[in-house]
Amino acid sequence: MKAAHLNTYADHGGAAKAALRICQSLRDMGCDASIVAICSRLNESYILSQKSIFTSIKYTLFNKLSKVFIKLSNFRTENKILHSPNLFSYYSATFLELLLPDLIHLHWIAANLLSIEEVSKLRQPIVWTLHDMWAFCGAEHYTEDLRWKDGYYAHNRPAYEKGFDFNRWTWERKRKHWQKPIHIVAPSRWLGECVEQSALMRSWPVSVIPNPINIEQWHPYDKDQVRQELGLPLDTSVVLFGAMGGGKDPRKGFDLLKEALGYLKGKGQPLQLVVFGKAQPRKKQHLVFPVKYTGHITDENYLCKFYSAADVMIVPSRQDNLPNTAIEAIACGTPVVAFNVGGLPDIVTHKHSGYLAQPFDPQDLAHGIQWVLEDPQRHAELCVQARVDAVGKFAYPVVAKQYLAVYEEVLEQHRQQQSPVR
Incomplete structure (x- = not known):
């Protein structure tokens, strides 16, 4: 054929x-x-x-x-x-x-x-x-x-x-x-x-x-090893966000993520935000946590390491079909926190491989991030289930x-x- x-x-x-x-x-x-x-x-x-x-x-x-x-x-x-x-x-x-x-x-x-x-x-x-x-x-x-x-x-x-x-x-x-x-x-x-x-x-x-997604190519790496390679802290929870142009497209909801992070300030848990798809902006961004901009990443194996280094992937889209970023994240064993809209419920099972927040509530998005990160045992189970779901639903x-x-x-x-x- x-x-x-x-x-x-x-x-x-x-x-x-x-x-x-x-x-x-x-x-x-x-x-x-x-x-x-x-x-x-x-x-x-x-x-x-x-x-x-x-x-x-x-x-x-x-x-x-x-x-x-x-x-x-x-x-x-x-x-x-x-x-x-x-x-x-x-x-x-x-x-x-x-x-x-x-x-x-x-x-x-x-x-x-x-x-x-x-x-x-x-x-x-x-x-x-x-x-x-x-x-x-x-x-x-x-x-x-x-x-x-x-x-x-x-x-x-x-x-x-x-x-x-x-x-x-x-x-x-x-x-x-x-x-x-x-x-x-x-x-x-x-x-x-x-x-x-x-x-x-x-x-x-x-x-x-x-x-x-090619689950042989997109797979979990050792978290500590890739964090050392990428220059990310070992003792801080890494929160990942990615989109073409970073937060340029309002449909991708980066503004909602920034608002959600504001609710997490002072909760006692240090966070490191990583944004791929955008270079360091010239104008200073008012974010409550440290942020690392990676620029546009064309090497998929390199991008896979960022997913593996992260503790949680945030996809705060206002409207989206079936975002590749969410599929790539779970293939790398990284739980996803997103709004319960569009095709995201097809990727994320609520409190099973991540968290689906009420659209478009930054406070509930913040709660989802905290819920994923606060219990190490729960987080480990979410990571395992995310990978299992990717293999079962999205493998070639x-x-x-x-x-x-x-x-x-x-x-x-x-x-x-x-x-x-x-």
Whole structure:
């Protein structure tokens, strides 16, 4: 079976990481899976990206033209999330046919990997793994309003948007061109329920399959040994937080973590905060505990050591699908404290492999951190159970078998549709 996985980037961002791991897990099971991307710094034979001055200019031009179009449309929003109209198509359906895949597996196709119109021209059977809400929304990748559920109309436009209704226009393009249902894979139950409730995709087939992780690569290291290697204290509880840009994205909730740490000040337990994904900021941060910024870590084995060095991983997201950071943490035997939102309950079992706090209560988040750390015996049990859960739910073979079953179902349906009626 030959499957072409399409993701805008091969090695940048959470969706790219998840898509690459899905592809690798399928290859381990004998599937001829490849990644088709715009950009990649990886030199693996199964990753296809067109590296030339022309393609770089093409990619840059498409993105700039998209931004110009948004500006000229007079669309304004106070919501600082990413918007993708996908007006242009870096790859064409004709080009993808030349790869001769039995199946096309879409992932994060924003930034003009495929236009909305070009998706409808794909002739092969399609599986689409969602890494955010974009596929069934307008142009927004995440949103807290419910237009995606009710339909994008003038009467339900949020007050924080002004000018041309850019999201409605993008959603209407999807509704017009995506007439044929695609088999959707949601990595979390939350996102699967969103698909089933969406005005655009509620009649489409959907499966819930988690993102995998290589449990042979992501494993616990000796805590004292890696702390010495990383320059972290041996006699202080280490609290870990990580996201691209650190606390830059408000959806990741770093501000809520800072507030939670304020509740822990004076509780008698010394803490060391470690933040990866962001370099030391120029402006002094007002944090009540010492903080170490690691910058962006590209070496996964090195990142694995930070997870192992930590006593607890904090994922204070306001909205998240199935964050890689939480899966990576439990694979390294590190308990996770998070809010009970999105896909986090699919990763963390409350008071079993971590703690799920009430959304979005910093005081309860602080209580969860304290609860995980205050009892050494309990903490040791949480560490063991976190690793057990990662192996049982997210290991490559466990997830790949679920995907292969979906592939067989989609291919069989396609064969039946192509067979002449007798």
